[in-house]
Amino acid sequence: MKTKMRILPLVLLCIISFCCSAQSIQWQEIAPGVWKGIAGTPDTYNLLQAAGTTASPALQKLPKEDFPLDAAEISFQLNNGKTYLRFPLVEEEQLFGFGLNFQTVHQRGRIMQLHMDHYGTSDNGRTHAPVPFYISSRGYGVFVNVAKYIDVYAGSHVRRDSKNPPPVQDRNTDDIWNAHPYSDAVEMLIPAQGAEIYLFAGPKPMQAVQRFNLLSGGGCLPPRWGLGFTQRVHRLYNAGQVRNEARLFEEKGFPLDFIGLEPGWQSKSYPCTFEWDKTRFPDPAGFIKSMDSTRVKVNLWTNPYPAPDAPIYKQILPLTGTHTVWNGAVPDLSIPEAANILFGQFEKAHVKIGVSGYKIDEVDGYDSYLWPDVATFPSGHSSEQIRQTYGLLVQRYSYDMFRKNNARTYGLVRASNAGGASFPYVIYNDNYSHQDFITALINSGYAGVLWTPEVRASKTAEEWLRRFQTVCFSPMAMINAWSSSMQPWTFPEVAPQIKAVAELRMQMMPYWYSEFARYHYQGIPPFRGMSLEDGFSQGIKKEKVQASLQENPYEEAVTQEVKDQYMAGEYLLVAPLFTGQTSRKVILPKGKWYDFYTGKLAGDGEVITITPGMDRIPVFVKDGGMIPMMPVRLHAPAKGEKVDLEIRHYGDKNGSYQLYDDDGETFDYEKGAYSWRKLTMEKQAGGEWKGAITKPEKNKINTVGSVTWRHMAP
Structure with a gap:
């Protein structure tokens, strides 16, 4: 009897402790409309720490909003060393986000494990940017700042004690029986003792996305040339062949701003030496200089895994993980010393001679390619944490290298995550479904990343043209001919249309550049879902699926x-x-x-x-839209070059637009060397349209030449 009396208070204590833990998330408003919550004891290493970015000052200037959910309905439980989180949903609510998905936009009802990996033709959470952030159609966002694999149940299951349970149905008699009853919560399972959580108010979904991007430092601001056209050449091209490629673009009148060199520029790749191959590129500095003279910049493919005969191998080896990638060492880039060694070599051998950027490959996944989860790293961070953040780390330290040299960059990467919005990198992969590419472009706007629907090869002229049209309305207009050697004019029957859309891409550069400035300063994604x-x-x-019950029993x-x-x-x-x-x-x-x-x-x-x-x-x-355009050009305007503009106006409404301007190449904009100029188009009493542009600010950048106005009337 005495024993039972001792046990009962302990049971009650456990019940009380559980109830308290479900209500123990401590919320603090850290910016207008942004709350930070601490559940349990979060890992000290997380996504924002790996990214190393600081919130944009613009975040503090946004209007205040009320806490968007019932805090009592957000629960946390610690069980068996794992964190359970639960966020409420209402019945008609839709969810967007949970990373860079390729086949789905609506995420409610789905089960995912947010796990850094190559996209493998299924939206199961394993993707190039498994961002633990989602947006609700009700106008709020949730971000879980954890560098671990996260199991997500996005309104997929019903709790026995649900306050808003779905109706119980009888399949024998109910024609609208549903195999997936309505669920009133997003639930997450995290292998950690706690989690850092951010909640973003709207009041509309766009404002929640803005706040998330500004927390990550704001979106990236590429150089102007990065928004031009790029061609990635065959993997084994030599210096002469690359120069000839650029010459053909010039002769045929196709725009070109930067060329990408694939693995053959290195003396060895898979694993990499990071040194120039002396047979294909005997004079790297001279080659880069000659390319610069034609207004074409050079981007280098690489992966970050040093070969045993790389010049930095012995120095960096003590700072690498226990397992290799294609026999290359894996630098623990969460240790600044390792990052300094790797990117110090990049700076000395590449950036100092004028290389403009990188395509950083194989930092995403395929379990048989990357290090396994049993690998250990000298920092003490788990293999899982390093895998979730490696894309952030390579972007962070390469970007720092270019900032140090006051030269903006724009490149490609295979992996990113929350916190990486400010890095000037665009994600790509090996999939080649055109439809998936557009879905990914839509989802990128919910994830704080950029994605390119690149063109590689096509079986028909129609496919070639359709793919090319979409890359010219994306973050990076690129042909990736590393294997195919294809060129814009490969299909002569559509070469005029290809040229026209490439020229349109260049004409629209003032618009694209201003939209990326809005991404940087306001957090508004330049490409986004409806x-x-x-x-x-x-x-x-x-819509009801019509199928045999034998084929589809549910x-x-x-x-x-x-x-x-x-x-x-x-x-x-x-x-x-x-x-x-x-x-x-x-x-x-x-x-x-x-x-x-x-x-x-x-x-x-x-x-x-x-x-x-x-x-x-x-x-x-x-209606009322204004699109600033410049004349057709083969290359982006150079630093300090003035460009004439034609401002196109559409519709019946008066129009206005904020045109952004800076030198287009350096980081001087961070010191205030930029300007916004307001464009307006107003209908006069007599029915004619009149445009105006505000005067340039004194002692500010002004690359605008003459301005003409065009009301687009059919």
């Missing part, structure tokens, strides 16, 4: 997603076509929208069907 656009209301449309309704159209900057809606399509539907948000090419009214907040033909990618401009 759910972030005001006036877009698709709802949650479900037949149910499926949610239809919008994953083939997206916003490009403030005013443009892009609706690409894929090979074999001759027509498509486009969902126009509320208000009038106009054809980008003709100015003709396309529709007013409705679903339209278009048959655009092959020559042009369908693009629509919202």
Whole structure:
């Protein structure tokens, strides 16, 4: 009897402790509309620490908002050394985000493990940017700042004690029986003793995304030349062949701003020496200088795993992990000394002679390629933590190297994560589904990363043109010909259309550059999904799957997603076509929208069907939209070069736009050497349109030449 009396208080104590732990997240408002919560004892090494970025000052200037959820409904439990988190959902709420997904935009009801990896044709959480951040259609965002694999149940399961349970159905009699009943929570399982959590208010989804990006330092601001056109040449090209490639672009009148060299520029690759191959590139400095003289910059492929005969191998070896990648050592880049050795070699052998940037490969996954989870690292961080953050680390320290040399860069990387928005890198992969590429472009805007739907090869001229059209409306306009050696004019029958869209990319550079400036200073993604656009209301449309019960015993309704159209900057809606399509539907948000090419009214907040033909990618401009454009050029404007502008205005509404300007190449903008100039277009009493631009600020950058105005009327 005495024994029972002793046990009972302990049981009660455990119950009380559990209840308290479920309510023990301590929230602190760290910026207007941003709250930081601590659950348990979080790991000291996390995503934001690995990224090393600091919040943008713009975050503190945003308006205050109320805490967007019921704090009592956000629960935390520590069980068996793991953290359980639970966030509430309401019935009609939709979720976006959870990293760089390639096939799905709506994430509610899905189960994922957010795990750094190559995308393997399934949206299961294993992807190039497994960002633990999601956005709700109700206008708030949640970010879990943990560098571990996170199991996510995004409204997929029903708790027995749910306060908002779904109705119990009888499959025998209920025609709308559902194999996946409504769930009222997002639940996460984290292999750690706690977690650092951030909650972002809106009040709209876009504002929550802004706050998340600004917490990461704001979006990247590429050099102007980075927004031009790039060609990655065959992996074994030599200096002469690269020069000849650039010469052909010039002769044929195709724009080109930077060329990418693939593995053959190094004396050895897989693993890498990081040294120039003396047979293919006997005079690297002279080669870079000759390329610069033609206004074409050079980007280098690499992976960060030193070969045994690399010049830094012995020095860096004590700072590497226990396992190799293709027999190359894996530097523990969470140790600054290791990063200094690796990128010190890059700076000395590449950047100091004028190399403009990198394509950093194989930092994402394939379990059989990267180090296993049993690997250990000298920092003491787990293999899992290093894998989740390696993409951040290579971006961080390479970017620091370019900032040190006051030369902006723009490159490619295979992996990123939360905290990496400010790094000037675009993600790519080995998948080659055009449809998946566009879905990924949409999802990149929810994840704080950039993605390129690159062109590599095509079986037909139609496919080549359709793919090329989409890269010219993406963060990086690139042909990756490392294996195919293909060039823009490979299919002569569509070469004129290819040239026209490449020229359009260059003409639109003032618009793209201003939109990336908004990304940097305001956190607004330059390319993003339709759910972030005001006036877009698709709802949650479900259609019944028609299939044999033997083939599909749990037949149910499926949610239809919008994953083939997206916003490009403030005013443009892009609706690409894929090979074999001759027509498509486009969902126009509320208000009038106009054809980008003709100015003709396309529709007013409705679903339209278009048959655009092959020559042009369908693009629509919202009413009052203004698009600053420059003359057709083969290269981006050089530092200090003035450029004439044509400002195009669409629709019936008066228009306004903020045009960004700086030197386009250096980090002097961080010291205030930049300007915003307001463009306006107003209808006069007589019906004519009149445009105006504010005067340049005194002692500020001004690269604007003459300005002409064009109202796009059909």
